[in-house]
Amino acid sequence: MKVLIIGGGGREHALAYKIAQSKKVNALYCAPGNAGIEEYAVSVPIGVMEFDRLADFAVKEGIDLTVVGPDDPLVGGIVDVFLERGLRVFGPKKDAAIIEGSKAFSKELMKKYNIPAAASETFHTAKAAYSYLETCPYPVVLKADGLALGKGVLICNTPEEAQNGVKLIMEDKQFGHAGDVLVIEEFMTGREVSILAFCDGTDIAVMTSAQDHKRALDGDQGLNTGGMGTFSPSPFYTEEINSYCMEHIYKPTMAAMKKEGRSFTGILFVGLMLTQEGPKVLEYNARFGDPETQVVLPRLKNDIVEVFESCIDGRLSDIKLEFEDNAAVCVVLASKGYPLSYEKGYIIEGLDKAKEKDGVFVFHAGTRKENGNTVTAGGRVLGVTATGSTLKEARENAYKAAERVSFSNKYNRSDIGKAIDEIV
Incomplete structure (x- = not known):
């Protein structure tokens, strides 16, 4: 069967790796893909929000199954478009994807059906949010209602921080229309x-x-x-x-x-x-x-x-899901300056060397091909992943592999899983 993956990040590279293992699949495509995904799939130069063009491609190529990776197209209704064209697609329809697309919706759902969650209130104006912040306990968590690339969450320890956060989200529109509605919830620990x-x-x-x-x-x-x-x-x-x-x-x-x-x-x-x-x-x-x-x-x-x-x-x-009795650790190699401003276009070296050990995967997130080289093209560039019999072993393998990859302005955290592997 022919399979199309929608997306071009590290998640989609991991999906391509896993889908390519299926005995059912004889052709794999990815739109738009990236430099690493091309190891498993043919890249298709169509953006994730170009629903009609993607559906046209799926019809023309006789795609048997489409798998949607990112949140934006799901919340935007790509699954509905594909279903209307008679195409098989994996992902929630627009009316179900709202569970991610609107934090206000999901909070109300949890309240209505008594699903355990942090106490929260939803606000449609900055004035109402400011008023609430005068009497609520601290710390609090501010969440932009819509999609914000995982960055629309602020933890505020004082009323001043919270007021600045409301201004940033609702008035300055740091996250665009995602901040038209604001959820304020209790800060949970654990x-x-x-x-x-x-x-x-x-x-x-x-x-x-x-x-x-x-x-x-x-x-x-x-x-x-x-x-x-x-x-x-x-x-x-x-x-x-x-x-x-x-x-x-x-x-x-x-x-x-x-x-x-x-x-x-x-x-x-x-x-x-x-x-x-x-x-x-x-x-x-x-x-x-x-x-x-x-x-x-x-x-x-x-x-x-x-x-x-x-x-x-x-x-x-x-279906009975089964998983290996092992552990895995992923270390993200980012461009210095992420998640704010950063430079792109630096040549990446050591990719093959990093993958020499069994159980090591280098999943591309922000990369592209340029003049025969693989270069940086995003804030999160690579996800160097390694397995091991224990979490500690997996962590050691991941960091050893990560050290073999180099590019200008490379940055990564040095403590992924560290606190945990010291405990266990």
């Missing part, structure tokens, strides 16, 4: 865990756990980013916690979306906080996480195309 799950509209199959490092600098300092590295599994996400979440969070979320007339088929990403009161939802996403995908998919034993098809056909209950 261990963060990322859970990706396959969904078929009724049933949900949870993948192995992961943990992201969102802050730009070591020690979880600096600005929020799209993610500076991940590890899998989380030693804190036990079978007992999984059972609790299945009963109180995962299944109720699926049932709630179905009851709201927004049946969810695709990948549900649940960001959890393991608080003293029990697990609570930090956020929902409607797609594979980035860079969580880079540590979860290399550990997946199943033929991922078979799982995609079971979701589309409403028979996910027939």
